[in-house]
Amino acid sequence: MATRERLWSRNFILASLSYFLVACSFSLLVPTIPIFLQEELHVETTRIGVVLSSYVFALLLVRPFSGYMVDRWPRKPMLLLSTLMFVLAFTGYYFAFTVVFFIALRFVHGLFWGLATVSANTVAIDVIPSARRTEGIGYFGVNMNVAMALAPYIGVKIYHGRGFPALVTAALAMGVLSIAAAAMIRLPKRPLVVARGPVSLDRFILVKALPILFNQLFLAFGWGTLVAFSVLYAMKLGISNPGVFFLYLAGGIVLSRVVSGKLVDRGWLHAVMAVSMVAIALGFAGFALLHGLVPFLLSSLLIGLGYGSLFPALQSIYVDMAPAAQRGTANSTYLTGFDLGISIGMLAGAWLVEQVDFANMFLFTGMLALLALGIYWAVSRRVYEKHKLV
Numbered sequence: 291m292a293t294r295e296r297l298w299s300r301n302f303i304l305a306s307l308s309y310f311l312v313a314c315s316f317s318l319l320v321p322t323i324p325i326f327l328q329e330e331l332h333v334e335t336t337r338i339g340v341v342l343s344s345y346v347f348a349l350l351l352v353r354p355f356s357g358y359m360v361d362r363w364p365r366k367p368m369l370l371l372s373t374l375m376f377v378l379a380f381t382g383y384y385f386a387f388t389v390v391f392f393i394a395l396r397f398v399h400g401l402f403w404g405l406a407t408v409s410a411n412t413v414a415i416d417v418i419p420s421a422r423r424t425e426g427i428g429y430f431g432v433n434m435n436v437a438m439a440l441a442p443y444i445g446v447k448i449y450h451g452r453g454f455p456a457l458v459t460a461a462l463a464m465g466v467l468s469i470a471a472a473a474m475i476r477l478p479k480r481p482l483v484v485a486r487g488p489v490s491l492d493r494f495i496l497v498k499a500l501p502i503l504f505n506q507l508f509l510a511f512g513w514g515t516l517v518a519f520s521v522l523y524a525m526k527l528g529i530s531n532p533g534v535f536f537l538y539l540a541g542g543i544v545l546s547r548v549v550s551g552k553l554v555d556r557g558w559l560h561a562v563m564a565v566s567m568v569a570i571a572l573g574f575a576g577f578a579l580l581h582g583l584v585p586f587l588l589s590s591l592l593i594g595l596g597y598g599s600l601f602p603a604l605q606s607i608y609v610d611m612a613p614a615a616q617r618g619t620a621n622s623t624y625l626t627g628f629d630l631g632i633s634i635g636m637l638a639g640a641w642l643v644e645q646v647d648f649a650n651m652f653l654f655t656g657m658l659a660l661l662a663l664g665i666y667w668a669v670s671r672r673v674y675e676k677h678k679l680v
Contacts, residue, residue, distance in 0.1 A: 305430070317438045350626065353622045408621050431601050507630060539594040609624075611679065
């Protein structure tokens with residue numbers, strides 16, 4: 291019996307630690323920015339979603355170019371440079387006293403966040419054994435998911451206890467530690483890729499995966515509504531500690547990674563994708579139809595299980611359809627699908643809440659997940675089987 295290739299190498303551990311720390315630095319400010327906008331800058335609640343989406347629009351602009359840059363130039367220097375610029379951008383929050391400045395700062399921060407996350411994901415895939423790719427991607431992605439659960443909870447505590455400047459300082463410190471961990475990663479030198487011939491769209495986005503990206507929008511829509519409105523919805527339901535939502539969401543994501551990645555690597559990709567979409571739909575339906583603390587937390591857990599299985603499986607689909615020289619492009623295309631879907635979810639979700647209410651907005655989100663399942667089975671599954679390289 292052949293020995294399985296080692297997943298938890300020194301490089302993979304360092305890449306995971308760096309990603310976790312930079313994700314924490316970013317996520318510390320996620321729940322507190324709406325509070326800061328409302329309490330300090332007196333932004334109306336209905337306009338907060340528009341302000342928050344400025345960084346998402348920056349991501350949409352930079353993702354395709356970041357994939358090209360990561361594929362063309364050495365990946366470790368790109369990771370260090372992009373993370374350094376992302377961390378330095380935090381200093382701007384010390385001077386964010388107007389809405390216009392805040393929107394501009396979030397836009398700049400989004401540009402460097404887009405490049406940093408594409409670089410980090412591509413470096414991680416380079417150090418993951420190909421036979422354990424989905425399992426490795428799953429474990430690597432947990433770093434972001436756990437950070438998105440723990441850091442917001444800690445961020446709210448720091449904000450209320452020490453104020454916004456102290457929160458920014460904490461984010462800066464975590465960012466510096468992330469750079470230190472990334473600096474110790476050892477990657478083999480890659481030759482510079484010399485671009486030949488006319489510039490084509492395929493250098494910036496994985497064109498053959500566009501049907502899958504379209505399918506992905508219906509699922510990323512739900513993540514956008516969660517980020518923007520889950521805490522407000524919990525407060526409306528009378529839940530005293532809305533931050534507990536993130537803990538249960540992360541719990542579901544972590545639990546899903548125990549088995550989902552291994553199942554995909556063993557050939558159960560389409561089954562994992564289908565089950566994850568059903569779980570997401572049921573979780574959002576529970577959000578909408580069942581009220582109270584216990585149903586709210588169980589729905590959060592179920593949504594976490596669904597998205598936790600979906601993320602690594604979907605990323606593997608993109609990576610499996612791209613040659614090694616286009617891994618950055620594959621990752622940027624995958625992340626672009628989520629960025630676009632999340633921004634649509636934030637903006638359309640705000641409109642739906644105004645037109646109907648939170649419950650019906652989440653019910654609509656669950657219906658989109660079922661629609662995504664139909665599109666996946668009829669179209670995306672066949673596209674993947676036609677173009678996969680492994």
